[in-house]
Amino acid sequence: MSSGDLKFYYFDLQARGELTRLILAAAGRSYEDIRFGFDKWPEYKPKMILGQAPVLELADGTQLPQSLTIARYVAREAGLAGSDNLESAKIDAVVDTQKDVNETYFSKVFPEKDETKKAEELKKFLDETVTKHVENLGKLKKAYSKDEKYFVGDKLSWADLFVFQSIQALLQAVPEVKGKFGEQFKPLMDAIYGNENIKKYLDARPQTAF
Ligand SMILES: N[C@@H](CCC(=O)N[C@@H](CS)C(=O)NCC(=O)O)C(=O)O
Incomplete structure (x- = not known):
């Protein structure tokens, strides 16, 4: 570029x-x-x-x-989008898998005004959607990478950044999500926080509500 x-x-x-x-x-x-x-x-x-x-x-x-x-x-x-067509597709698969969950939260749970219904939707989201999602991400990672950090191959891709950002956003919106993601994404989170360029941006970016 x-x-x-x-x-x-x-x-x-x-x-x-x-x-x-x-x-x-x-x-x-x-x-x-x-x-x-x-x-x-x-x-x-x-x-x-x-x-x-x-x-x-x-x-x-x-x-x-x-x-x-x-x-x-x-x-x-x-x-950051893969070294060939297949790697790009694997990256897209991780992105689309994460996107489904983000959309479920932001279309079903977040906008619900009725407190009782919202609590039900949130419980379903945490117990079913997120639990399944963590399992699915684990399956993709196991199939596409031998590296403990990255989802595809052995280097950072935009799929890693999307999962990172989505987890951060979900944690901010629903702190109960924390326990659901467990330790399996810690190496990725550490690698992203340890990336000098990203760290510089994260430290300097404006603080916003979401
Ligand atoms: N599918 C689009 C959706 C874009 C979208 O809904 N943008 C919102 C903000 S997040 C917007 O521009 N809202 C103001 C409007 O539509 O007037 C995307 O992912 O970029």
Whole structure:
């Protein structure tokens, strides 16, 4: 990726933007991190290709929407998306597996207004969805990597960063998740926190509600 200007537009939140920021940080890629509050969104919305954020804008003005499309693009450019087509597919499988769980939480549990129903959904999410998910991630990792840290092959990929970010976000939203992930992801978490570029970004990033 050239060092020409790259602009990343998103709310001043982690949410759907943080994965791309983490990939760019891991790659040591400079870019303009354009963050806005909800009050400024009416100014930005008409400038975004689909009226939504995040958007990555390339030096020639091309806009890419869709958080995972953007993340996959920057990961490919940064060499964090696998060394061949099969490795890329394995990485996508981990990403899509994690995405399913994130969507279950953010579409079923998080928006529920009724306290009783919310408690039921949360219990089901923790006991069934997360338990199964941890098992599934373990299966993928065992099949795709011999390394104790990474999901695919023996180097960091954007799948690792997605699982890392998703666990962090889930922990922030549902602290009870902590016990569910157990120790099996500790080597990955340690490797990510131990990555100098990522650590620098994590230490300096703005603190946001989610
Ligand atoms: N599938 C899209 C969803 C994008 C999306 O829903 N963005 C929200 C913020 S997280 C947004 O732009 N909301 C404001 C609006 O639609 O006006 C993605 O993953 O990027």
